[in-house]
Amino acid sequence: NKAEAEFPGLQQSPLSAARLGLVGDQHHRLAGFAHHLGEPIPVSAEHGQGMPDLRDAVVEALGEERTLGEDEDDSDEIAASEVLIGEDIADPDAEAPYDDTKPLRIAVVGRPNAGKSTLINALIGEERLLTGPEAGITRDSISVDWDWRGRSIKLFDTAGMRRKSKVQEKLEKLSVQDGLRAIRFAEIVIIVLDATIPFEKQDLQIADLIIREGRAPVIAFNKWDLIDNPQELLAELREKTERLLPQVRGIQAVTVSAETGRGLDKLMESVIKTHRVWNSRVSTGKLNRWLEGILAHHPPPAVAGRRLKIKYVTQAKTRPPGFVVSCSRPDAMPQSYVRYLSNSLREAFDMPGVPIRMALRTSDNPFAGRAKKR
Numbered sequence: 001n002k003a004e005a006e007f008p009g010l011q012q013s014p015l016s017a018a019r020l021g022l023v024g025d026q027h028h029r030l031a032g033f034a035h036h037l038g039e040p041i042p043v044s045a046e047h048g049q050g051m052p053d054l055r056d057a058v059v060e061a062l063g064e065e066r067t068l069g070e071d072e073d074d075s076d077e078i079a080a081s082e083v084l085i086g087e088d089i090a091d092p093d094a095e096a097p098y099d100d101t102k103p104l105r106i107a108v109v110g111r112p113n114a115g116k117s118t119l120i121n122a123l124i125g126e127e128r129l130l131t132g133p134e135a136g137i138t139r140d141s142i143s144v145d146w147d148w149r150g151r152s153i154k155l156f157d158t159a160g161m162r163r164k165s166k167v168q169e170k171l172e173k174l175s176v177q178d179g180l181r182a183i184r185f186a187e188i189v190i191i192v193l194d195a196t197i198p199f200e201k202q203d204l205q206i207a208d209l210i211i212r213e214g215r216a217p218v219i220a221f222n223k224w225d226l227i228d229n230p231q232e233l234l235a236e237l238r239e240k241t242e243r244l245l246p247q248v249r250g251i252q253a254v255t256v257s258a259e260t261g262r263g264l265d266k267l268m269e270s271v272i273k274t275h276r277v278w279n280s281r282v283s284t285g286k287l288n289r290w291l292e293g294i295l296a297h298h299p300p301p302a303v304a305g306r307r308l309k310i311k312y313v314t315q316a317k318t319r320p321p322g323f324v325v326s327c328s329r330p331d332a333m334p335q336s337y338v339r340y341l342s343n344s345l346r347e348a349f350d351m352p353g354v355p356i357r358m359a360l361r362t363s364d365n366p367f368a369g370r371a372k373k374r
Contacts, residue, residue, distance in 0.1 A: 041053050041054050041057055084316055084317045084322035084324070084357045084359050086214060086317035086318050086319040086320050086321070086322050086357070087317055087318050087319045088316065088317055089281060089315060089316060089317060089318060098276050098279060099279075100151060100272075103152040103153065103154055104151060104152070104153045104154070104187060104188065104271075104272075104275060105153075105154045105156070105185060105186045105187045105188070106153060106154070106155050106156065106186060106187070106188045106189070106190060106271065107141075107155075107156040107158060107179075107182045107183050107185075107186035107188075107189045107190070107215075108120060108155065108156065108157055108158060108189075108190045108192060109158050109161065109179060109182075109183060109189055109190070109191060109192070109206055109210070110160065110161070110191055110192035110193065110194075110203070110206065111160055111161060111162065111194070111200065111202050111203060111206075112135035112136055112159075112160025112161075112162060113133075113134075113135035113136075113160065113194070114160065114192040114193060114194045114222060115192055115194070115222040115223060115258045116138070116157055116158065116160070116192050117129040117130065117131045117137065117138055117157050118131045118222075118258040118259065119190075119192060119220065119222060119256065119258040120144060120155050120157050121258070122258045122259075122261050122264060123146065123148075123155070123264055123268070124144060124146050124155070128144055129142060129144070129157055135160060136159070136160060138157055138158070138159045138160065138175075139159055139175050140159060140174075140175055140178050141156050141157065141158050141159070141178045141179060141181070141182040142156070142157045143155065143156050143157075144156075144157065148268055149268075151272075156182040156185075156186060158178070158179035158182050158183075159175035159176065159178065159179050161176055161179060161202065161206055162202065163201075163202050180209075183209070183210060183213055183215060184213055184215075186215055187215065187216060187275060187278070187319070188215070188216050188217075188218060188271050188274060188275055188278075189210045189215045189216070189217050189218070190217075190218050190219075190220050190267070190271070191203070191206060191207055191210065191217055191218070191219050191220065192220050192222050193219060193220065193221050193222065194222060194223055195221040195222060195223050195224050195226070195227055195233070195237075195255065196223055196226055196227070198221060198237060198240070199237075199240050199244060204244060204245075207219075207245055207248075208247075211245075211247055211248055211355045212355075214319070214320045214355055214357070215320075216274045216275060216277070216278035216320065216353070216354050216355075217248060217251060217274075217353070217354075218251070218252045218253075218254070218267070218270050218271050218274050218353075219241065219251060219252070219253040219254070220253075220254055220256050220267055221237060221253065221254070221255045221256065222256055222257065222258055223257065223258075223259075224255040224256060224257045224262065224263065225257040225259055225260050225262065230255070234255065237253065238253070241253050247355065248353050248354060248355060249343065249346060249352065249353075250346070250352025250353045251352070251353035252270035252271075252273060252274050252352075252353050254266050254267045254270050274353050274354060277350075277351050277352065277353065277354050278318075278319055278320055278321075278354045279318055279319060280318070280321060280349070280351060281315060281318055281321075282315050282321075282349050284312075284313075284314045284315070286349070287312075287313045287314060287315065287323070287345075288312050288313060290344075290345070290348050290349075291310065291312065291313050294341065294344055295310060298340065300327075300333065300334075300337050301334060301337065303329070303332045303334070304332075306329075308327060308328055308329055308332060308333060309327060309328040310325060310326070310327045310328075311326040311327065311328075311363070312325075312326050313325045313326070316359075317357070320354050320355045320356065320357060321351060321354065321356055321357070322356075322357035322358075322359065323345070323356070323357065323358050323359070324359050324360075324361050325341065325358060325359070325360050325361065326361050326362065326363060327360055327361075327362060328362065329362065330360035330361060330362050333360055338358055338360070341358060342356050342358050
């Protein structure tokens with residue numbers, strides 16, 4: 001009764017003062033909270049009582065636009081898993097300039113204890129994320145808003161990804177799934193490798209996943225301050241990068257030290273450069289002039305005694321660059337020749353370090369299915 005007299009709002013609440021345990025001096029403590037933090041809201045999480053009052057209080061404190069508005073991330077759509085993943089080009093002959101005003105989404109991935117959270121803390125210049133020598137501190141994807149040289153950037157820290165056979169706990173499975181979702185919504189993915197033990201099998205599997213998703217990868221060799229022979233190791237890492245990741249030939253790889261802050265500006269410059277290539281467009285005229293030289297120098301091989309004919313090529317998508325090749329028999333075209341076209345196109349139009357999609361199409365034959373006239 002004493003508590004009800006001091007807090008009239010409790011009389012209309014579905015929870016009585018007795019059920020809240022307001023006995024002895026506890027109602028004085030509640031009075032102190034009310035004085036400093038406002039009117040308390042009695043709830044029961046187990047029975048769901050008082051939740052409408054709590055919801056109304058949250059809306060009143062934050063505003064309807066902020067609490068009931070649409071989530072920005074809900075409007076983003078994951079690209080469909082097709083041969084050409086990316087954004088459609090309305091006019092293939094129009095080479096639009098690079099737009100550096102749009103926010104850039106960057107995901108930081110890698111094996112456990114590679115230094116992902118420490119790297120983000122070093123980039124933003126504050127201890128925003130929890131770090132430590134133990135592996136597995138980060139459990140979910142954490143987004144951090146940042147501004148680099150006037151460019152709005154959203155960084156996503158992800159949990160370390162171990163081999164699938166090693167992941168047993170339900171929590172770690174959810175953490176990896178959250179990291180995969182961050183990769184799909186990102187534009188640039190920084191693959192953090194431990195420079196002391198680089199290019200483990202799991203590192204290559206993570207890189208292959210990013211390439212198959214069509215994201216733009218950048219490699220950061222972290223913990224460079226622990227290397228005794230940097231020049232020798234750097235040459236070795238460059239050779240391994242080209243040999244082990246041929247599908248993104250020319251990928252940007254930077255040596256950094258999250259502890260000392262070395263190489264961070266160079267890393268971000270590589271990120272912006274890769275993002276430009278990832279958004280690049282080539283006009284149809286330039287592509288077909290390039291194709292003429294390719295066909296004259298190295299025409300497609302003959303299959304079953306019949307020569308394969310390539311008619312034209314055009315760019316259909318960006319992010320990543322996707323090209324459509326019109327040919328006579330797409331199913332008979334050897335994959336080795338398709339790789340030759342991709343590598344030649346990458347070198348001719350300066351598209352290093354990003355995945356390139358190449359789809360083979362054939363034009364409809366108006367006489368197909370008709371019986372031959374005698």
